[in-house]
Amino acid sequence: MGTMLKVEDLQVYYGSIHAIKGVSFEVNEGEIVTLIGANGAGKSTTLNTVGGLLKPRSGKITFEGKDLHGMAANKVVSEGMALCPEGRRVFQHMTVLENLEMGAYTRSNAEAAETLEHVYELFPRLKERYRQVAGTLSGGEQQMLAMGRALMSRPKLMMLDEPSMGLAPILVQQIFDIIVDMNKQGTTILLVEQNAQMALSIANRAYVLETGRITMSGDAKELAASEEVKKAYLGG
């Protein structure tokens, strides 16, 4: 199991706001790694920076041995990394199928057609509704679409930013089951969650982020059992 993603001493600013203050972590091939933390801790900022949407002030991001520094944001996906962003951000006025097609933007039509079948297997609901305009889907369906869309690029590493946000418990369970499925089929997962309990239950390893710094890290089960994490993130 080699290191797939390595982030070293990442510093990210929004203007003069110092949001990420020297974050380092790594994700190994085949793992599910979760990044947990309170609101405003900097989880999304970290993912968006790795995904290329934000430019770090300093620090190093290496993906499969390749330094991503200075790479255009739209090229990152071709390296084998997909980000399923916070708030889903599906293309509301486009159909389900068109959204999925956009997910495969960098790939040939033949490759995309093959992956589409796979995504439909994972999300049969999307197949039923392929002609529906995405904005009219339910929240859970939109989350499935966002995940399916990210999968369409056949990523080696899938980054998910709060996939359970705003979903009913039964759907949350379903989404987490699918994440585990994706992982079993060979996709490495970097998962950001507020729902720390669920995240820790499926992850191999975890990092705890607090106001822009990593304060704890280790085996997910051990962290889940630690008093500090229980108190701060698991409601007792």
Place this chain on the structure above:
Amino acid sequence: MLANLINGISLGSVYAIIALGYTMVYGIAKMLNFAHGDVIMVGGYIAFCSIAYLGWPPALAVLAAVVVCTMLGIVIERLAYKPLRNATSLAVLITAIGVSYFLQNAALLIWTSNTKVFPNIFANLPGLTLGDMQIAPVTLITVLANIVIMVALTLFTGKTKMGKAMRAVSEDKGAATLMGINVNRTISLTFAIGSGLAAIAGVLLCTAYPTLMPTTGAMPGIKAFTAAVFGGIGSIPGAMLGGILLGVIEIFGKAYISTQLSDAIVFSVLIIVLLVKPTGLLGRKVNEKV
């Protein structure tokens, strides 16, 4: 009555072609490119010079106008608007007005303020006789061009990968980037298409109303902008509908109410429509981000 209607549709078709440029650029770059009208004027001059000074056949002159305006659109975006991608909309608007004045004054320097009389490039084509009414070839071609452009754009944005990417960019640039779409190139392409269409509109306009001067594009530009807002800015069918309705209202206003007041009538209709339906006829609500 029928003659007025046909004239209105023809004028409206020119507005519609211009409005498409406004609306596409607005949809993607979320900015009002007030220099768009002046690109029409440049297209008119390029076609004029190609015919009058170089003796080129009209088809080649139109092509030259399209090529020059397409490049002009790309250059304007690159030099004037791209550096302002994250600036306030007011700064962008002021810049666009600046670009508009720049183009008008550059035209004044190059081509002077003397009015040029645009040749009737469709003179050799047959018109259409309906009963005792003559329809000029320029009218037919304008309406036809409008239909062809409308269909082509609808197919482009609805069926092609690049067109869909354009819609994706117009909805959410960040998400589009995550898909691997090059947002800057998509915006460039939009300016290119809009400006190419402006060149065609310029030639059609100058053929129908054959006086060409540096301010020729200004009024049609504003009217087409009105048409785009009227139809629902950002919407391609909206631009088409808005353009044609505006043309018809203008011609009918001139014919039945008052020549002097026709522009006032046009703008009053706009205000009324916006009071009743702020998003325009076919516009959709802007989604609030959750």
